[in-house]
Amino acid sequence: MGVTVPNASTMNWFQFRGITNELGPNGASTDYRQFTVSKSGEFNFKINDINTNIKIVDQNNKVVAEAKAKNESASANAKLGPGTYTAIISQATRGVNNREYTLEVTERQNIMMLASGGSMKGTARQVAGNDPGVQKHTLNVVQGGEFVANMSLPYTRWAIVGKDGKVAASGDTMDPTKMGQDMLKKPSFKITPGQYELVVVPPKNVAGEVPYQMNFLPKIAKDATDTTEERPIDKILRERESRLRDWAAQDASKSATSGSSTSKPYKMAVIT
Template sequence: MGVAIPNASTMNWFQFRGITNELDSNLASTDYRQFTVSKTGEFNFKIADINTNIKIVDQNNKVVAEAKAKNEAAETSAKLGPGTYTAVISQAVRGVNEREYTLDITERQNIMMVGTGAQMKGIARAVVGNDSGVQKHTLTVAQGGEFVGNMSLPYTRWALMSKEGKVVASGDTMDPAKSGEDMLKKPSFKVEPGQYELVIVPPKNVVGEIPYQLNFVQKVAKAPESTEERPFDKIMREREARLKQWAAEDANKSSSTSKTTPYKMSLLA
């Protein structure tokens, strides 16, 4: 029975593990693995082994993604349509044969941010070899504004990058004691409409698979807090109250006097 070909459209994550035990036209030790895509989507390809190259080739033998790991893990991404693709894993150094490798293929989420915010759901996994554990996704901002980021996974960092590689916003949960604080007290950031790269760095000591959420919530202006009354304002307020009281008392006195017999004047003959 042949090995089933994985469908990248039906899995958030899968992994190819094997040995480069064939020689390509350049005499590089190589291995070939196939996968399919049933609906258009964007995917990340990460090779965790140093001095290892990967190419993703479509059914027309066209290279649609490529990465070269030198002294650390390498990653690339591509938007793929329906079809069958081949992952070509080869050693960068000639003469290095039958070497083990690990290739991760993950869904590259395209999160949509509207005026009220956005939500991203992911899974943190234990890192393998020289893999940094970094996860990358796409954030499309349809309506800009001011937002607050809230990550559910402790000891995690995240950053929002522009197309020019500039950090637009960032945050972390390195202090779990602050994870439950009021959202409105957390630092906010402003973002304009456009497309950004969302970079997430989970902790490396993850055991198994841990789901997490990253929520972007619209910043809501707080109602102004009541301030303590100044001594001068208190004096003026009390003075005004006394004046009103005295005026009322004088009005009552005038009203009661008007009901008595008026004083009669006599003219002398």
């Protein structure tokens, strides 16, 4: 058993590094590590070593999350309430003993998106080995619409994935020169209400820990070069005003050419 018992609620992330040197109930080489949760929240659990399984169990030995890494890293997530939990790390192949592992535990943010937009704050860290550096968060779209994403971290990719596994929106900041461009000129995406997974892939070669922010802003304004569509009533009034100006100009022209001493006064005939 590990000696340090971290509190997942007070840390953005932490790692368990150890060796599977105990015999598990299924005969596989296993290790056990404990952590606590002081405030309800959602967490990610990622095993970075291939052919390694993880299970997260609560005080009643109930499995709340599990993942199996085969040829690449694997992850799982769970909403946890206050209490003590145990991470069970075991080798997928029996007979493989005393093998090192790295289990990463991170906070999984629950982002709320309204008609006014939404935002999240994260931390990019340098990764090593088989860790692809993928970060996952929950995105709850309460009010859908058309949005523009603004990521503050360069050389980063992101995607919004639905429960059906389809990508609803994606983007990147692989060209840092475009990060400061006008928000109205950035590509926008439309999204409907529902729960999605926000996947962020920061660069792997960051120095230490680098905080970043991602904002979703509603696209409600038009580009200054766009022409505003004329309302029907405005068109009627504009055309009427134009006709009145034309008539007034024609009357003024007739008055100027017909004013002579021999001209006969205009007589009004009354019809009885």
